């Protein structure tokens with residue numbers, strides 16, 4: 001697949017339709033005024049990864065984030081993690097994402113939450129970051145690496161934009177034993193899925209000049225959250241859950257995510273790497 005075809009396929013996967021219009025519609029159906037949004041309401045759907053807002057907080061604590069850091073969130077989705085980092089950890093966050101509809105929705109949500117000064121969102125690729133060398137204190141990424149075919153190029157871009165001593169903090173789904181079940185949240189079929197093992201990922205990051213600092217397998221926590229989400233999804237009535245962002249096959253994607261982790265086909269990991277001086 002060439003770059004343009006890949007970008008289009010990724011946009012179709014993550015945004016079949018008008019994402020912002022669907023968010024507004026779901027908010028209204030659940031009895032919320034989109035003009036009077038709070039972060040707690042948005043958190044029900046704006047953190048698009050296995051552990052939800054709690055795992056963003058856990059990763060930020062794992063990384064030891066302190067106020068005032070310049071953070072680049074690669075594959076920022078609709079900006080929930082960026083807003084958590086800004087509001088709760090005092091970060092100044094730029095989010096970048098290849099899915100245009102997500103960048104638009106992220107910008108709309110931050111504006112409505114009064115967070116446009118400390119969070120901003122741009123459309124672009126993780127493989128060609130439009131940022132100067134050494135301009136970022138922390139590169140952040142949650143559940144995006146599974147869509148990256150060329151992980152060496154990704155790692156080289158992360159190392160380039162980080163200042164020496166800066167941190168790469170991420171969580172990702174990695175390959176365990178056996179083929180994952182699809183559709184998954186990150187890819188409806190294997191065509192958009194580029195899973196690697198934990199060891200392969202560590203090796204690629206290290207080769208790019210990023211030194212491993214901390215590593216955690218948090219599969220058990222992600223499994224616990226998935227059980228709760230599945231139980232809540234089965235209840236009657238309007239919902240502001242992950243289905244707000246994922247209109248197609250959401251039940252199958254939820255169940256497959258859980259099966260993949262429970263059967264050891266995938267693992268959920270968090271890592272902190274330091275840019276060598």
Ligand SMILES: C[S@@+](CC[C@H](N)C(=O)[O-])C[C@H]1O[C@@H](n2cnc3c(N)ncnc32)[C@H](O)[C@@H]1O
Nearest residue numbers: 047048075076077097098099125126142144147
């Ligand atoms: C599962 S979502 C996670 C979104 C967000 N990190 C979060 O946790 O809420 C994966 C995101 O990665 C983005 N993505 C995938 N490949 C990308 C690339 N090459 N460059 C930038 N963004 C990418 C997708 O558009 C999508 O928004």
